[in-house]
Amino acid sequence: MTFEPKAVVFACNWCSYAGADLAGVSRMQYPPTVRIVRTMCSGRFDPEFAFRAFEKGIDGVLVLGCHPGDCHYREGNLKTEKKVEMTRKLLEAVGVDPRRFRLEWVSASEGGRFAKLVEEFTNTLKELGPNPVRR
Amino acid sequence: MESKASILVGEYISRCYQCAICSGICPKARVKPGFLPRRMVFNTLIGHPERVINSGSSWDCLTCGLCEEKCPMNVGIVELVKSARQTGLDGFCNVAHSNTFAFYNIMASDKVNPKRKKFLAKDVEIDDNSDVLYFMGCIPYFDIIFKEDVNFEGMGIADNTIRLLNAAGIRPAVSEKEKCCGHDQLWRGQLNFFNKVAEQNLEYLQNYKTIVTSCPECYRTLAVDYNEKFGAELNVKHISEYLVEYVDKLKPNGKKAKVTFHDSCRLGRFMEVYDQPRELLSKMGYEIVEMQNNRENALCCGVPQWVNCDDENKEIRRKKMKDALETGAEIMITPCAKCQIHLKCLQRDKSEPDYNIEIMDFTTALVKALSR
Numbered sequence: 229m230t231f232e233p234k235a236v237v238f239a240c241n242w243c244s245y246a247g248a249d250l251a252g253v254s255r256m257q258y259p260p261t262v263r264i265v266r267t268m269c270s271g272r273f274d275p276e277f278a279f280r281a282f283e284k285g286i287d288g289v290l291v292l293g294c295h296p297g298d299c300h301y302r303e304g305n306l307k308t309e310k311k312v313e314m315t316r317k318l319l320e321a322v323g324v325d326p327r328r329f330r331l332e333w334v335s336a337s338e339g340g341r342f343a344k345l346v347e348e349f350t351n352t353l354k355e356l357g358p359n360p361v362r363r
Numbered sequence: 364m365e366s367k368a369s370i371l372v373g374e375y376i377s378r379c380y381q382c383a384i385c386s387g388i389c390p391k392a393r394v395k396p397g398f399l400p401r402r403m404v405f406n407t408l409i410g411h412p413e414r415v416i417n418s419g420s421s422w423d424c425l426t427c428g429l430c431e432e433k434c435p436m437n438v439g440i441v442e443l444v445k446s447a448r449q450t451g452l453d454g455f456c457n458v459a460h461s462n463t464f465a466f467y468n469i470m471a472s473d474k475v476n477p478k479r480k481k482f483l484a485k486d487v488e489i490d491d492n493s494d495v496l497y498f499m500g501c502i503p504y505f506d507i508i509f510k511e512d513v514n515f516e517g518m519g520i521a522d523n524t525i526r527l528l529n530a531a532g533i534r535p536a537v538s539e540k541e542k543c544c545g546h547d548q549l550w551r552g553q554l555n556f557f558n559k560v561a562e563q564n565l566e567y568l569q570n571y572k573t574i575v576t577s578c579p580e581c582y583r584t585l586a587v588d589y590n591e592k593f594g595a596e597l598n599v600k601h602i603s604e605y606l607v608e609y610v611d612k613l614k615p616n617g618k619k620a621k622v623t624f625h626d627s628c629r630l631g632r633f634m635e636v637y638d639q640p641r642e643l644l645s646k647m648g649y650e651i652v653e654m655q656n657n658r659e660n661a662l663c664c665g666v667p668q669w670v671n672c673d674d675e676n677k678e679i680r681r682k683k684m685k686d687a688l689e690t691g692a693e694i695m696i697t698p699c700a701k702c703q704i705h706l707k708c709l710q711r712d713k714s715e716p717d718y719n720i721e722i723m724d725f726t727t728a729l730v731k732a733l734s735r
């Protein structure tokens with residue numbers, strides 16, 4: 229059986245979720261890897277989200293937010309950046325490949341970019357194989 | 364209600380004659396009215412351990428061991444607290460930074476291996492074939508989380524420990540298989556996690572003749588809990604204990620400073636290592652002034668196992684700082700990375716007065732005074 233990676237996406241309500249929506253209504257094709265969780269701002273992302281997901285065996289985690297300067301709450305995404313940086317380092321330190329965890333900016337008009345990102349990320353995850361924590 | 368706690372602690376506590384010295388000395392009892400170690404012992408004695416468990420008072424305890432030190436009947440109060448916590452009612456357990464610390468659970472899996480060597484400084488010398496292992500503990504993780512925010516020394520502690528060993532002519536091994544020792548989880552009653560990491564650690568720890576730790580908690584856990592619980596025969600030494608034997612090889616560079624030494628609970632009261640760090644510090648040229656509460660009377664840093672970082676425990680940290688300030692020392696030296704984080708965090712708090720004293724790790728202080 230070929231390996232179909234599973235990933236969870238945290239997308240902010242104001243840009244990235246709308247971007248993903250646009251990809252959907254424009255009928256763009258992207259791999260069915262991702263499960264999208266909407267957050268009001270990417271700043272809602274908490275390291276625990278990623279850690280819990282990896283602990284339970286997810287293959288990848290993607291955090292999406294508005295481009296810097298565009299955050300609906302002004303600087304939410306800048307705080308996200310800091311948290312994501314720390315989360316990535318911790319993941320690496322405990323032995324999870326940091327390529328499984330990414331932060332990207334997707335605006336409401338970038339449906340195409342969203343689809344492309346998911347495809348890219350899926351390919352990376354396929355290369356990396358299943359999350360070793362998963363039994 | 365028949366409870367696990369009554370079975371686990373019965374033999375330790377039956378000696379108690381309710382003198383209440385424990386309640387009198389307990390630092391937590393002074394900041395949290397209603398928390399009384401004597402009462403915990405009493406309730407367990409009369410067959411109501413569930414009162415201890417359901418009231419959550421076992422979580423109020425700092426597990427600092429001061430009461431046990433003073434108890435005339437040697438009642439194992441800390442052991443009582445530990446087993447009450449292990450009954451699984453951890454709804455009262457308030458762990459600071461628990462969201463960030465969620466990564467520990469990934470570590471419990473035996474499918475992932477943490478990275479350690481890549482975080483070390485370039486100048487430290489390690490040797491994979493050595494029969495001396497340096498058990499680093501959680502320093503790399505705390506480095507990532509706290510270095511920037513509270514000015515924590517981070518990996519500097521690990522580097523300095525190895526530098527000291529190097530100066531003594533030893534190149535220790537560092538294992539990439541090393542997992543957290545499980546100290547905090549053991550004391551928070553999360554035995555599942557503790558057993559998992561302990562089993563993984565024991566697989567390689569047995570291969571080394573000596574294990575050196577810089578963290579008092581790792582020290583106590585490996586030396587006592589691993590050996591008792593799993594029948595291992597690890598030879599574990601705290602860096603201060605280990606270095607004392609090589610003291611002639613450490614040449615001071617003439618640096619002078621007035622310092623005070625904080626006896627962390629695990630190193631001091633639990634493992635009774637008081638003299639070695641002091642001996643090393645004064646050999647390296649430091650003048651030691653003691654705090655009012657020192658050695659077996661030392662005050663806890665206030666937030667053991669990251670449990671209950673609240674206003675009450677903040678008061679304990681303030682008292683610790685006050686103790687240190689009153690000595691007039693320039694530097695407070697602590698052997699425990701966590702004590703350093705908790706105390707520096709208080710120092711950084713803008714709503715607090717100025718605590719004008721430098722807080723420094725034990726190994727860093729030695730390296731700073733080392734002529735190289």
Ligand code: SF4
Binds near residue numbers: 386400430433438
């Ligand atoms: S100090 Fe010891 S003997 Fe006295 S009340 Fe406390 S536990 Fe009992």
Ligand code: SF4
Binds near residue numbers: 389423430
């Ligand atoms: S261990 Fe410390 S905090 Fe707990 S009851 Fe004893 S003196 Fe109080």
Ligand code: FES
Binds near residue numbers: 244269
């Ligand atoms: S609202 Fe989109 S990142 Fe803050």
